[in-house]
Amino acid sequence: QQKVQQSPESLSVPEGGMASFNCTSSDRNFQYFWWYRQHSGEGPKALMSIFSDGDKKEGRFTAHLNKASLHVSLHIRDSQPSDSALYFCAARKTGNTRKLIFGLGTTLQVQP
Amino acid sequence: DPKIIQKPKYLVAVTGSEKILICEQYLGHNAMYWYRQSAKKPLEFMFSYSYQKLMDNQTASSRFQPQSSKKNHLDLQITALKPDDSATYFCASSHENTEVFFGKGTRLTVV
Secondary structure (H helix, E strand, C coil): CCCEEEECCEEEEECCCCEEEEEEECCCCEEEEEEEEECCCCCCEEEEEECCCEEEEECCEEEEEECCCCEEEEEECCCCHHHCEEEEEEEEECCCCCCCEECCCEEEEEEC | CCCEEEECCEEEECCCCCEEEEEEECCCCCEEEEEEECCCCCCEEEEEEECCEEEEECCCCCCEEEECCCCCECEEEECCCCHHHCEEEEEEEECCCCCCEECCCEEEEEC
């Protein structure tokens, strides 16, 4: 069973719309979460991190973490065609580990 | 201007052969990693190094051997290549346990 599960598998929104991504972990030891974005032919690039319960906003991006339910979400407002990419949730456990566990990703298509 | 350089970008290898994937980072980071991305699978952690010492090893097969000749280098040697090894291999780095930066990857195809 995958330890970090993402939904939906794919998403299509109109330009200017809101894109929302969900991530659930199955291990309470995961305490640190990142959202990564990967454009075709590139490596993943971190969008934002979230380590505490609640919301974190950076420009058009807002992440939300609920540790009790092991749920993380990412919302992109005013979506642009350049936001079209693969979005990953990544989690790391507490302790002296550097290992990031990634979900399978959500493909976002922003329609002009 | 890429700060994590991976070479080559594409690689085709014959089953049973050996290849080395090169990675250099110019971000001044003390930790380096290898991840693998295959179709229909999540990005998979392979190794982490900190100050040129192995920290985590999640690769069961000894056919995969990281090599760190300098603190900003972490190459990946793969021996006895199999078709299942076909994937994109990403080198990454970070300062301590902060944000992990990824290179553009080496796409390996084993025929």
